[in-house]
Amino acid sequence: MIYIALFRGLNVGGHHKIKMADLCAFLNRHGGENTKHYIQSGNLVFHHDDSLAALAQKLEPAFADTFGFQSQIVLRTLPQLQAAQKAYPFDREDREQKFMMTGFARATPNDDALELLTSLATEKELVAQQGEAFFFYFGDGSGRSKIANLNFEKKIGTALTIRNRRTISKLIEMAEKI
Structure with a gap:
């Protein structure tokens, strides 16, 4: 399934700075494929085999463990x-x-x-x-x-x-x- 991940609060006002290459690598480590980003504010597109619900449950805790702060992630399918x-x-x-x-x-x-x-x-x-x-x-x-x-x-x-x-x-x- 093709997903779009919209991360909240990244690289805004000098806070929660993350390089998009690092964010893409994070998603790829968690099963994402063909991950690409758009601009520097946490907009990613990628392929993943998990369902939307399963993916949503695992990404936020993994993000916090990896980057040391929380970001709410809104996931949508391409359709x-x-x-x-x-x-x-x-x-x-x-x-x-x-x-x-x-x-x-x-x-x-x-x-x-x-x-x-x-x-x-x-x-x-x-x-x-x-x-x-x-x-x-x-x-x-x-x-x-x-x-x-x-x-x-x-x-x-x-x-x-x-x-x-x-x-x-x-x-x-x-x-x-x-």
């Missing part, structure tokens, strides 16, 4: 990532792609998660949800957004890792070549 990219509802010509984001939930969010996020949105922000994917458009960028800087785990019951559409497109392109 799941493709479906999330296709479902993005706010793609229009007059909007900047860099402000179009998808949040991937680590687990099932609270039932009222979309309502909460929508209540925090400004007039230039849009929010939608499809299952464990949240779609955002940050009209003024994500830097000043109350939503983008939210402690998702506390507010909606699960961690989110957010990627822009360009990154997701590149990950899909890379995964399709494995």
Whole structure:
């Protein structure tokens, strides 16, 4: 199966620095094949024989043992990532792609998660949800957004890792070549 691993909190603000070559090697030591990374923030594509559930259970503890700190890892299959990219509802010509984001939930969010996020949105922000994917458009960028800087785990019951559409497109392109 082709997987995409989205590691949270790597190489952000000078903290939890990891070379992507080391992260690829880590995945390969744990059964990954053809592992490739995209940019320096913990986006990996790879082949693995384990099921999604089995892989998710073993990678996080192994990561902490190897690197000495924890990183939440959100795993998606290639079809799941493709479906999330296709479902993005706010793609229009007059909007900047860099402000179009998808949040991937680590687990099932609270039932009222979309309502909460929508209540925090400004007039230039849009929010939608499809299952464990949240779609955002940050009209003024994500830097000043109350939503983008939210402690998702506390507010909606699960961690989110957010990627822009360009990154997701590149990950899909890379995964399709494995």
